[in-house]
Amino acid sequence: MAAQNNAPLPDGLEIAGYRIVKKIASGGFSIVYLASDEDGNAVAIKEYLPSSLALRQQGELVPAISPENLPVYRIGLKCFFEEGRALARISHPNVVSVINFFRANETVYMVMAYESGRSLQEHILRRRDKGEKPLVSERFIRRMFNQVMNGLREVHTNKLLHLDLKPANIYLRLDGTPILLDFGAARQTLKTDLPKLYPMYTPGFAAPELYVKNGNLGPWTDIYSIGASIFACMVGAPPQPSDQRKNGDKMDVHYRKLEGLYSEELIEVVRWCLKIDPLERPQSVFALQKALVTAQPQPKKELSFVEKATLKINALFARKKDIKDSTTIQEHTLN
Numbered sequence: 120m121a122a123q124n125n126a127p128l129p130d131g132l133e134i135a136g137y138r139i140v141k142k143i144a145s146g147g148f149s150i151v152y153l154a155s156d157e158d159g160n161a162v163a164i165k166e167y168l169p170s171s172l173a174l175r176q177q178g179e180l181v182p183a184i185s186p187e188n189l190p191v192y193r194i195g196l197k198c199f200f201e202e203g204r205a206l207a208r209i210s211h212p213n214v215v216s217v218i219n220f221f222r223a224n225e226t227v228y229m230v231m232a233y234e235s236g237r238s239l240q241e242h243i244l245r246r247r248d249k250g251e252k253p254l255v256s257e258r259f260i261r262r263m264f265n266q267v268m269n270g271l272r273e274v275h276t277n278k279l280l281h282l283d284l285k286p287a288n289i290y291l292r293l294d295g296t297p298i299l300l301d302f303g304a305a306r307q308t309l310k311t312d313l314p315k316l317y318p319m320y321t322p323g324f325a326a327p328e329l330y331v332k333n334g335n336l337g338p339w340t341d342i343y344s345i346g347a348s349i350f351a352c353m354v355g356a357p358p359q360p361s362d363q364r365k366n367g368d369k370m371d372v373h374y375r376k377l378e379g380l381y382s383e384e385l386i387e388v389v390r391w392c393l394k395i396d397p398l399e400r401p402q403s404v405f406a407l408q409k410a411l412v413t414a415q416p417q418p419k420k421e422l423s424f425v426e427k428a429t430l431k432i433n434a435l436f437a438r439k440k441d442i443k444d445s446t447t448i449q450e451h452t453l454n
């Protein structure tokens with residue numbers, strides 16, 4: 120993808136009844152603006168503008184697209200529009216709410232409810248900078264991802280896959296509720312066979328079947344990314360990219376480092392989601408949610424008086440034996 124900076128729409132511009140306040144973010148495929156509607160409500164507007172296909176100069180509104188890029192640009196435009204339409208049908212507290220769609224400047228705009236907060240990625244990085252251990256608490260992970268999965272279930276029910284789940288695309292409202300953002304890669308409906316526009320998948324979060332042509336995509340593909348996102352919350356970095364894991368899997372070393380910080384049960388669930396073989400992963404979000412509820416950390420058993428006394432006596436004997444052993448070792452070393 121060519122690194123290229125497209126000029127954003129100017130602040131204050133009136134477009135389809137909205138007023139652009141400022142640019143919030145820009146990525147390879149789009150620019151996101153904070154804007155206000157006719158009643159003064161804050162909205163977020165996402166503009167389709169893939170930087171590898173379209174170029175917009177400062178002071179212009181319509182991007183220039185070279186004739187050889189035009190067919191792919193149009194396919195992307197159609198898909199962006201279709202996705203938005205599908206998303207607009209979804210109304211769920213954990214999925215970004217799409218309010219409107221309009222065409223202008225030879226591109227498409229998606230109007231969403233504006234959310235204040237920050238991405239899970241920013242949240243993780245802040246905690247990592249502060250040196251928090253564990254990075255994100257197990258309680259937070261379980262509660263937050265359960266809500267993320269409620270949203271994802273709704274997406275799958277609507278025959279859509281997200282395909283770009285990662286902490287940067289999970290947004291945390293100020294009260295901590297997560298919402299799924301950025302369905303930019305959800306170009307693959309579960310049923311139809313639309314031409315694929317390969318987006319830039321983020322290494323570490325993308326399932327192995329996304330790296331191959333005609334890979335078997337399904338809910339399990341998003342489930343891999345859920346596992347990878349939970350892993351990122353625990354470690355502060357993404358897992359080893361799945362294409363590299365095929366020629367030397369280092370994940371076991373990382374799982375071992377998490378022992379003691381997180382319950383074995385949670386680590387086991389992450390391991391399950393991150394299986395290379397799609398068939399070995401949870402096959403539906405519901406199955407994964409059920410497993411997370413079942414796989415609760417085992418409470419430490421309260422010991423009886425007799426058990427405590429026995430443990431103490433055993434420890435005492437062990438110490439005596441240790442002292443004896445260490446004397447022996449010292450004697451050996453001295454000799």
Ligand SMILES: Nc1ncnc2c1ncn2[C@@H]1O[C@H](COP(=O)(O)OP(=O)(O)O)[C@@H](O)[C@H]1O
Nearest residue numbers: 143144145146151163231232233234300301303
């Ligand atoms: N509905 C929204 N409300 C507030 N901010 C948003 C909204 N949608 C997107 N953003 C901001 O824009 C950024 C990029 O949005 P995203 O949809 O992930 O696009 P990209 O394709 O550039 O990654 C987000 O990280 C967030 O900061």
Ligand SMILES: [Mg+2]
Nearest residue numbers: 146287288301
């Ligand atoms: Mg994004």
